[in-house]
Amino acid sequence: MLEQLLVFTRGGLILWELGKALRGSPIDALIRSCLLEERSADAAFHYDAPAGGASYTLKWAFDNDLGLVFVTVYQRILHLLYVDDLLAAVRREFSQIYDPKRTTYDDFDETFRQLQREAEARAEEMRKSKQVGRASTMAPGKKQTPSGAARGSGKQRNTSSGGSGKDESDGDSGKRRSLANGSLKGQENENKENSHAPNIFVKGKENGAPEVGAFDVNKLQKLRTKGGKKTDTSGGGKTTKAEPKKTVKKNRIWDDSPSESKLDFTDPTNERGDIPIDTAAADQGESMMDKEETVSSDEDDEEVENEKTGTKKKGWFSSMxxxxxxxxxxxxxxxxxxxxxxxxxxxxxxVAEEIAEKLCESVAASLEGKKLGSFTRVSTTVQAAMEEALLRILTPKRSIDILRDVHVAKEQGRPYVVVFVGVNGVGKSTNLAKVAYWLLQHDINVMLAACDTFRSGAVEQLRTHARRLQIPIFEKGYEKDPAVVAKEAIQEAKHNSSDVVLVDTAGRMQDNEPLMRALSKLINLNNPDLVLFVGEALVGNDAVDQLTKFNQKLADLSTVPNARLIDGILLTKFDTIDDKVGAVLSMVYVSGAPVMFVGCGQSYTDLKKLNVKSIVKTLLK
Structure with a gap:
């Protein structure tokens, strides 16, 4: 039985609804988690009400021409077969009476009840027909099927008329089978006889006009002469090229007793070698996080547009x-x-294949049924819809301003805690130091917490960053419980009046159950303000698996009702991927968390914000 059915516009105006009040907010969750994130191509959306409430399944349909959304809600334990049929019927009938000037449609109640009765009747007939068909297929062999009865009656008529005891239809079918077998055997013999014949026949000029696709030497020679290559007639048509000059490396001369200045082969322009390690961070300059990146807005010409949309260039008349x-x-x-x-x-x-396919299905669902305007191509419409979808996905759904939240936590008398998590070798410690350097530039007191008690050298690495940045570090060595170390670090930050605590954790694969359990314990025990997932920009399909399993493990292993999941993403090695920026889209689409930082180098200043417009332009280029 349906719990609720709503009809509303894409702007959020409810035109008609029928049903009782629901626990929780399943419609809001559908709009926020499915429709706004371009997951409208999914078959259904499941919603679990908070505090052990009911579980619902939501299905929807669109009228893109009128801008209407139709949503049904029912209990998940029920398997209603008529929902899709009912949605299509409601969409068809409501679209006929829709008027943009009207806001209420109370007269649609009786029409809906009639449509529901008809849909339930059709579903019941379909269910009974399936049961009858299943019973007939599972019946014992002694029972005679209608076709068998017909064959038996045919045989009886034939014997009574003095025949040979075989049905005429059987004889005809036997003849047809023998003819078919004979033709197949003849075809096999013909293929065997022609197996030694050449597969490709090229007709020359003496045999008539050449076939399409035949190899022509004269055309090849003409193309060579057009390409600007000179052919040597005396050398059998070989091309002559100017040999490039070889660069010869000068030999280094070694003296018997060289001086120290002669043994120094370093680059004299490199001034970083004389900088002490403790003052290196002070000369890095301004962090790229505070610099605005501009995106060029040059319009693409028609040829580039055709290349983007995958369409061939057409003539002026056909395009018009x-x-x-x-x-x-x-x-x-x-x-x-x-x-x-x-x-x-x-x-x-x-971009991961699964994500690309779902995106295209969502764009198709949003455009299907719309009217194509005059002087508008289908490819241009699809391109614009995809661009809007990508902008909507990559734009953060909720604002996370770390600087503002740090000052709010400071007024409350507690430090702002950020936990860095991720798989092995993605650069968590290095980018944690970049975030610390950016916070220091905004006059924020930072303390590092060395909670990677698993990997050898992790504490020493973080200690080096703390010495270069001249900030305190809390460490307890190795083989300690990272959750307890993080808790003691937060308490120490309160005594030292530190504004922010950056917690470094051990790298772990998403399938490592013991380490994922330890990470869940650290997050649940300390309740950090921000959980940052550090991932590489180089990964493609693996990004989907990493984020999905990280969130799933954090939810399954949580000991509190509302499990903390990943709040934001920090992408590393962004300067090594050129235009392969698809991991950004895959990660945001899977987790719903925004990309807050982008690492693009080895120095402390190489940390910047994600330019959404630049990413969308690169993806569609």
């Missing part, structure tokens, strides 16, 4: 005919070519 014939309703078959080109382009930019 296609553009003028506007007001055509877009169907899924019309969108498939442009969506396939977009999917391939996203995958070449390192």
């Amino acid at each position: 005919i296609q553009s003028i014939s506007g007001n055509a309703v877009l169907e899924k078959s019309d969108l498939q070519p442009a969506l396939k080109a977009l999917k391939d382009r996203l995958m070449t930019k390192n």
